[in-house]
Amino acid sequence: MTHAKINDIRDRLIVALDVPTVWDAYRIVSDLGDGATFYKIGYRLAFAGGLDLARQLVTEGKQVFLDLKLHDIGNTVTEGVESLTKLGVTFLTVHAYPQTMRGAVEGRGDAKLKLLAVTALTSYDDTDLRDAGYSLAVRDLVRLRAEQARTTGIDGIVCSAAETEIVRDVIGPDMLIVTPGIRPSGSAAGDQKRTLTPGEAIRAGADHLVVGRPVIRAADPRAAAAAIMDEIAAAS
Numbered sequence: 001m002t003h004a005k006i007n008d009i010r011d012r013l014i015v016a017l018d019v020p021t022v023w024d025a026y027r028i029v030s031d032l033g034d035g036a037t038f039y040k041i042g043y044r045l046a047f048a049g050g051l052d053l054a055r056q057l058v059t060e061g062k063q064v065f066l067d068l069k070l071h072d073i074g075n076t077v078t079e080g081v082e083s084l085t086k087l088g089v090t091f092l093t094v095h096a097y098p099q100t101m102r103g104a105v106e107g108r109g110d111a112k113l114k115l116l117a118v119t120a121l122t123s124y125d126d127t128d129l130r131d132a133g134y135s136l137a138v139r140d141l142v143r144l145r146a147e148q149a150r151t152t153g154i155d156g157i158v159c160s161a162a163e164t165e166i167v168r169d170v171i172g173p174d175m176l177i178v179t180p181g182i183r184p185s186g187s188a189a190g191d192q193k194r195t196l197t198p199g200e201a202i203r204a205g206a207d208h209l210v211v212g213r214p215v216i217r218a219a220d221p222r223a224a225a226a227a228i229m230d231e232i233a234a235a236s
């Protein structure tokens with residue numbers, strides 16, 4: 001199975017370590033063994049020892065997606081990203097404001113870290129954007145920012161599974177699309193509203209899928225990850 005941007009098909013599944021402690025995270029990583037190669041660490045874990053965990057996972061040969069959604073004045077973003085390049089992680093998120101993205105690209109320099117931009121938070125609808133002072137509808141803001149990410153030198157976009165086709169249309173084939181909001185057929189949607197199955201998301205143009213609860217809360221996480229991997233392989 002070949003993919004122009006990803007060598008090992010297992011890397012297409014990113015398991016979200018949405019747990020409160022490093023201990024909980026390690027238990028998941030050890031349950032999954034070589035059944036998962038890529039992990040996402042968000043605020044909750046990052047602020048509870050997760051940055052050291054990230055470094056440790058990298059030394060154990062895993063890839064790490066740090067979902068920190070950085071946003072500040074350009075210079076501060078540059079300096080923050082420079083520090084994060086030392087961790088050896090693979091992906092880092094920043095908000096898709098042009099100045100923030102330029103700062104991040106400068107801070108990344110020639111490190112191997114890939115920068116992913118968050119166009120519009122998926123919890124926002126048109127009313128939330130108006131409340132925040134924006135005149136664009138969500139769909140138009142997503143398009144504008146995806147285009148700006150492309151011209152700024154960002155490596156990929158994080159978007160909901162349901163937005164994958166629109167985003168792919170804007171950014172073309174070379175940039176990465178990383179998408180949460182995935183639910184294998186038959187699993188509970190939880191608080192996710194517009195979900196796609198792994199196969200649907202891959203066919204819509206996603207490169208990597210972020211999956212949390214359907215794997216980490218499964219009775220058998222390894223089997224759950226393997227089933228998702230099979231769906232990814234079948235759709236690739």
Ligand code: C5P
Pocket residue numbers: 016018042121122123159160180181182190192210211212213214
């Ligand atoms: O458990 P679940 O599969 O819903 O987890 C999805 C992960 O992706 C969580 O870490 C969540 O914070 C993240 N995420 C999301 N929707 C977005 C952006 C990120 O669910 N729009």
